[in-house]
Amino acid sequence: MIQVENVHKSFGDAHVLKGITTQFEQGKTNLVIGQSGSGKTVFLKCLLGLFEPEQGTITYNGQVYSELTINQRRDLRQEMGMVFQGSALFDSMTVEGNVMFPLEMFTKQTKAEMKDRVDFVLERVNLVDAHQKFPSEISGGMKKRVAIARAIVMNPKYLFCDEPNSGLDPKTAILIDNLIQEITKEYNITTVINTHDMNSVMEIGEKIIFLKNGFKEWEGTNKEIFKTDNEAVTNFVYSSELFKKVRQMYIEERN
Ligand SMILES: Nc1ncnc2c1ncn2[C@@H]1O[C@H](COP(=O)(O)OP(=O)(O)OP(=O)(O)O)[C@@H](O)[C@H]1O
Numbered sequence: 001m002i003q004v005e006n007v008h009k010s011f012g013d014a015h016v017l018k019g020i021t022t023q024f025e026q027g028k029t030n031l032v033i034g035q036s037g038s039g040k041t042v043f044l045k046c047l048l049g050l051f052e053p054e055q056g057t058i059t060y061n062g063q064v065y066s067e068l069t070i071n072q073r074r075d076l077r078q079e080m081g082m083v084f085q086g087s088a089l090f091d092s093m094t095v096e097g098n099v100m101f102p103l104e105m106f107t108k109q110t111k112a113e114m115k116d117r118v119d120f121v122l123e124r125v126n127l128v129d130a131h132q133k134f135p136s137e138i139s140g141g142m143k144k145r146v147a148i149a150r151a152i153v154m155n156p157k158y159l160f161c162d163e164p165n166s167g168l169d170p171k172t173a174i175l176i177d178n179l180i181q182e183i184t185k186e187y188n189i190t191t192v193i194n195t196h197d198m199n200s201v202m203e204i205g206e207k208i209i210f211l212k213n214g215f216k217e218w219e220g221t222n223k224e225i226f227k228t229d230n231e232a233v234t235n236f237v238y239s240s241e242l243f244k245k246v247r248q249m250y251i252e253e254r255n
Contacts, residue, residue, distance in 0.1 A: 007056035030192045087147040
């Protein structure tokens with residue numbers, strides 16, 4: 001579980017995060033949504049420990065980040081997996097090399113142990129024949145699977161994903177969403193996903209926080225987001241006619 005308490009982050013005069021308080025539970029897919037510039041990436045970087053808030057606390061399974069020593073922070077960092085926007089694979093390495101990289105960097109496992117673990121996670125993301133391929137030789141959806149395999153290879157307690165669906169067709173996007181949700185449940189990970197994808201909100205938004213101008217404007221589940229009267233949320237989520245109709249149908253069905 002991650003608990004966020006009154007987090008503020010500024011850059012010079014720009015006050016980007018303005019007192020965010022929320023919590024993200026283990027085994028759940030937690031989504032952060034909001035317009036461009038609302039502070040989602042800055043917030044995710046705070047959760048990753050890349051930015052330190054000037055006020056407020058972030059607590060990981062009871063460990064308050066600001067109270068940790070450098071060594072404890074390094075250990076915590078190794079419990080975090082990250083899926084970057086655009087996958088961020090190393091082009092000069094094979095799929096296997098990309099996934100093995102964190103093990104080589106941070107563990108003392110033998111080559112055989114690392115190979116076993118890489119085989120296991122690649123199989124888990126349904127990539128069995130791609131070990132020796134280079135990123136340029138595989139599709140965008142496969143790259144995301146490699147990025148997910150790399151993010152979970154160290155058996156993380158926390159998984160952060162920045163726009164995991166960007167650049168994917170809708171069907172592949174849903175498969176990737178489902179894969180992240182399955183892995184989150186299977187390994188009881190605390191997962192936080194930044195997304196613009198309204199399909200993700202509807203499908204896997206077990207907990208959603210909506211940021212607006214650096215404030216947490218709303219939070220709830222994908223079921224609650226259908227019913228909310230919060231104008232900022234409905235204007236953002238139901239900006240398309242299609243989603244307006246979906247919402248209307250959902251509400252009528254329940255009345
Ligand atoms: N390192 C930085 N230095 C100064 N300002 C920054 C820095 N990083 C982000 N900002 C500012 O913080 C604000 C929020 O940016 P952020 O990238 O978090 O938005 P976002 O919600 O992730 O947007 P998008 O959906 O477009 O990715 C922006 O005004 C941005 O210019």
